[in-house]
Amino acid sequence: VHTPITPFKRDQSIDYDTYAKVIEFHLKNGAEALALPMPEGEDMSLKDAELRQIIEFGIKQVKGRVPVIAHVSDAGTSIAVDRAVHAEKAGAAAIVSHPPYFWHPKPAMVVEHLARIGAAIKLPFFIVNPPIESVGTTLSTDIVMQLVERLPNLAGVVDASLEFVFMEEVMCFTRSSRPDFQLLAGQDYPVSAFALGGSGVFASLGGVAPNLVRDVYKLCKDRKFIEARGKQENVAELHHLLKEAG
8 A cells, every 4th residue: 555645836735736646656656555645645734625635636546446545534533534424425445544643532532533433434444553653642452452343344453653562462352353354564664564464554665666665565465574574674774764864
């Protein structure tokens, strides 16, 4: 799953002509699905109307060639719910959301927040455990299991925290009640997730080094984890280089 950037003009409006080219680049370079706008797409820097327009534009540009997963996260439950309903009507294939960010709600509040989003739609619903520095309350195994009980459309977890025990427990505890539950790596490092039964990856570097990302994914899919390690280390080095450069 590639997570496209959002290009802007000098006046800070969205450059949709370039965005169309960005999407076509992803489609020509192995993206089996697109998730937008994720943090790589500056979702928290966009106005609500812009977020909705990006999802609509992306779905129209893709024209059904791959699934489009709409990211609808917000600290406000009603806002996130409205975005999810809008994305479903616009033709998204699935919805993805993470816990409220920048504040620290109790776990029960996180459950209620995500449950209301998932209950508002019929589409497959994925929940995200982002890197710890970008969120107030991270997902726990208990939160996930409560949501599994409440949401028949809960399709899986996208884990960017790289918390091995969390991923292991989620996969073990969901198998009996939800055998098709999916674990996807939320960063470009899928080896650990796949070793625990994962099935995919949200790849931000799909827009920079798609062949390298694809190679790591294929090796993990074929359970060739030793061979995948070297390439994943190359991905990590590239990730750090880009992070340092801004």
